[in-house]
Every structure is written in structure tokens, then in C-alpha cells.
Amino acid sequence: MKEVQKIAILTSGGDAPGMNAAIRAVVRSSIYYKKEVYAIYGGYAGLIEGKIKKFHVRSVSKILGKGGTVLKSSRSEEFRTYEGRQKAYNHLKKLGIDALVVVGGDGSFAGAHQFHKDFGVKVIGIPGTIDNDLPNTDFTIGYDTATNTVTECIDKLRDTANSHNRLFFVEVMGRDSGYIALRACIATGAIAVMLPEEKMEIDELIQVLRIGYQNKKTSSVVVVAEGNPNGGAYEVAQKVKERYKEYDTKYTVLGHLQRGGAPSCFDRILASQMGVAAVEALLDGKNDVMVGIINNKIKFTPLVDSVGIHNPIDEELLRISKILSI
Numbered sequence: 001m002k003e004v005q006k007i008a009i010l011t012s013g014g015d016a017p018g019m020n021a022a023i024r025a026v027v028r029s030s031i032y033y034k035k036e037v038y039a040i041y042g043g044y045a046g047l048i049e050g051k052i053k054k055f056h057v058r059s060v061s062k063i064l065g066k067g068g069t070v071l072k073s074s075r076s077e078e079f080r081t082y083e084g085r086q087k088a089y090n091h092l093k094k095l096g097i098d099a100l101v102v103v104g105g106d107g108s109f110a111g112a113h114q115f116h117k118d119f120g121v122k123v124i125g126i127p128g129t130i131d132n133d134l135p136n137t138d139f140t141i142g143y144d145t146a147t148n149t150v151t152e153c154i155d156k157l158r159d160t161a162n163s164h165n166r167l168f169f170v171e172v173m174g175r176d177s178g179y180i181a182l183r184a185c186i187a188t189g190a191i192a193v194m195l196p197e198e199k200m201e202i203d204e205l206i207q208v209l210r211i212g213y214q215n216k217k218t219s220s221v222v223v224v225a226e227g228n229p230n231g232g233a234y235e236v237a238q239k240v241k242e243r244y245k246e247y248d249t250k251y252t253v254l255g256h257l258q259r260g261g262a263p264s265c266f267d268r269i270l271a272s273q274m275g276v277a278a279v280e281a282l283l284d285g286k287n288d289v290m291v292g293i294i295n296n297k298i299k300f301t302p303l304v305d306s307v308g309i310h311n312p313i314d315e316e317l318l319r320i321s322k323i324l325s326i
Ligand code: F6P
Pocket: 014, 105, 129, 130, 131, 173, 174, 175, 226, 259
């Protein structure tokens, strides 16, 4: 088997804090192993347009602690088509690039897998998304930072909620996954969490709020995952307001601020480990796999095993959240 000589990296899908640390790790480890390394700007869309630049060891200086992705990102419709992927492949071929590292979520991995199938380019996925919605890794890059940001925001909301004896509904990201919401619920002592994975009826929520009120809670926070089947924070707040008048009710949607900010120490290290592992995997002949870390050990699983599969919610954390919110 021909050894990989030229490695390219791109970031794809929603940006996540720690992506820069992953870029740096891939670039530095490629150079350490005496391979050429190329950066692709703008995700798959940029690859289709040929936005590729050769990187050197200093090209990734001082990006380790920066939020977002210096390579920029996109969600490319064109890459879903064979013609789009053909254009992308032509650019790689012209430069003799034989391997591609993709930092992103499951949509990005689906694209990488198809790209490999179409043209034989070696591909490795690094899980980078704040949602933590991928199986085959305990954590995705960005999740820790995003949940720290959410915790900080809810702590601040709590100060004002307490001062006015108010009930706050806080909507967090996660698409159809409740990981961010559940972790935020426990970290902030929220009274309830509304998850996509376990539908909570409004009556049930009101019952929880009633008990809290009877137990002398002066203010309360309910964390609502954006994929909650009963609606987002605004809808849930309206429904509760109509039937339960004890509290003055407010809602806040945290939105994209959850994706910004300097990556936490945890995310920097996770991304560094995964970036080095991705390059070493390519040099070891691995291909079409995702790098994961499970129980502190690097694991490689086929890319397709992380595509379109819902990462089940942590039932133990859910149990704990219910015990502690009384
Ligand atoms: O996948 C990351 C994420 O932030 C989700 O939590 C959210 O649903 C989505 O991306 C938002 O996407 P966009 O930035 O394209 O609006």
C-alpha cells in the first residue's frame, strides 16, 4: 500500500471551540512525520473552489486558544452531488494530496465517506461539534466549552431570576440531541430539563414546578433543548404561563453565543490528542474511520458507524438531575 505523503485538513459544519487546536495538531504532527500538509479554507465548499494553501509549522502559531475555526466552515449542498465532489477531487489530484482529515459532525463524515468511495481519497474524521451527538467517542470537540458557556450564562440569569422570584426558560442548542441541555441542567441546578430524547408533557412540568414552589423555591430555571418536541423556550413558557400563574415567567434563547469563545483546557487537549491520532492513523494505513476517545483511550471506528445514529442520552445523568432538582 502506498504511504500517505500529502495530507489536507478542513473544518466542516457548525464551528466548535477547539477546532483550531485540532487544525494545529494535524498540521504539526504531519510536519513532525515529514509529510506535506495543506489547509482547505471554507470546508467542502472551499475545496470545490480550490481554496487550498500549503501550511508550514508556523502557519498554526497562536491559534490553539482561539475560538471558531481559522479555516472557516460551511455546509455545502454542492458537495452532496457527484459533480461537486468531482470538482473537489480534481483540486486534490492536481496537488497530489492523497489524504483528507475532516473535522466536523456526522453530515461532514457522510460526505467524507462518500468522497472516499467515489475517488479513493483516504479520509479520517475528527468529531468536532458542540452537540456531543456522535457515537463512538465519549466527547466531541467543543462540547465542554459550550456547556461551560451555557453554565456561565444560566448562572447570570439565576442572579436576576432570584432577585425577582422569576421562572426562566432557557433554550440551548444541540439540534436533536439533549446532551448540552442535560449537562447544563445539572451544572446550574435547574428544576427541570426538556429533552428531545424524553418528552416531558407540559402538565408534568407544571407538577414539578408546583412541587418546587411548595418546597419554597423562590425562583426556578428550566433548561429547554432546541429539539424539545413540545417547542422551544418561548413556546414552553407560553404554555406554562397560561396554566400556572405562580411565577413571573421569562424566556431566553442562548443561540450562537454557545458556539463562541476560547476553548476550555479539556477541549484543547481532546483536540490535540485527536489531531495527532488522525495523522498517525493515516500513516498506519487506516482509512475511512473516525477518531474517538472512549474511557481515555483512542479508538477508531468506521466513519459510517457515526453517521445518522443518535447518541443515546446519558440515563444516569438524567436520573441524577431528577434526584437533585427537588
Ligand atoms: O451542530 C451545531 C449547531 O450549533 C446545533 O446545535 C444547531 O442546531 C446548529 O448547529 C445551528 O446551525 P447554524 O449555525 O447553521 O444555524
